[in-house]
Amino acid sequence: xxxxxxxxxxxxxxxxxxxxxxxxxxxxxxxxxxxxxxxxxxxxxxxxxxxxxxxxxxxxxxxxxxxxxxxxxxxxxxxxxxxxxxxxxxxxxxxxxxxxxxxxxxxxxxxxxxxxxxxxxxxxxxxxxxxxxxxxxxxxxxxxxxxxxx
Numbered sequence: 001x002x003x004x005x006x007x008x009x010x011x012x013x014x015x016x017x018x019x020x021x022x023x024x025x026x027x028x029x030x031x032x033x034x035x036x037x038x039x040x041x042x043x044x045x046x047x048x049x050x051x052x053x054x055x056x057x058x059x060x061x062x063x064x065x066x067x068x069x070x071x072x073x074x075x076x077x078x079x080x081x082x083x084x085x086x087x088x089x090x091x092x093x094x095x096x097x098x099x100x101x102x103x104x105x106x107x108x109x110x111x112x113x114x115x116x117x118x119x120x121x122x123x124x125x126x127x128x129x130x131x132x133x134x135x136x137x138x139x140x141x142x143x144x145x146x147x148x149x150x
Contacts, residue, residue: 002058003120008094009034009052016052016112028067028117031097039109041101046081049097049115057089063123066097066116077103080116087118 007013011034019029033039034052041047055064066085073079081100097116101107109115139146 001062001120004056006054006056007052008054009050012052019051019053019118026117028119030069030114031066031095031116031118033109033111033113033115035109035111038111041078041099041107041109043101043104043106046098046100047109049099049109051095051097054092054094055087056092057087057120060089060125061122062089063087063121064095065119065121066095067119069114069117072115073102076107077101078107078109078115085116 005018007018009016012018016032016034019031021029031051033049035050039047039049057064064087066080066087068079078099078101081098085097087095095118099109099115
């Protein structure tokens, strides 16, 4: 899959690395804060962190998903405010990560710091059919917790 990236900041590729996979087995590529000065996130606060680039996915069969970096979330309580960001195939604006602090103390994001990860994955668009009834299953309409605790 060919992912086209457009640098929107002159810092990208010079002071701040392009998005990249940390290892050969990484599912997500690290996204870095493309900022001029540190940003402090207070407990409960949300901040928008620019990445300095835009992408072009090849067609509607692809989506970019923005996830937390587990180390940042576990160690500092910093994660995307919307849990998972969705970048549609026809979006051409800058990738911006909205982070929220779930911790009890301030956290300062440094220029070039890895703040999220982006996974490129296939997506299916459903053909929707309105019906009067759905087929029966063993679970049926059982919702939250209906399959037990263990």
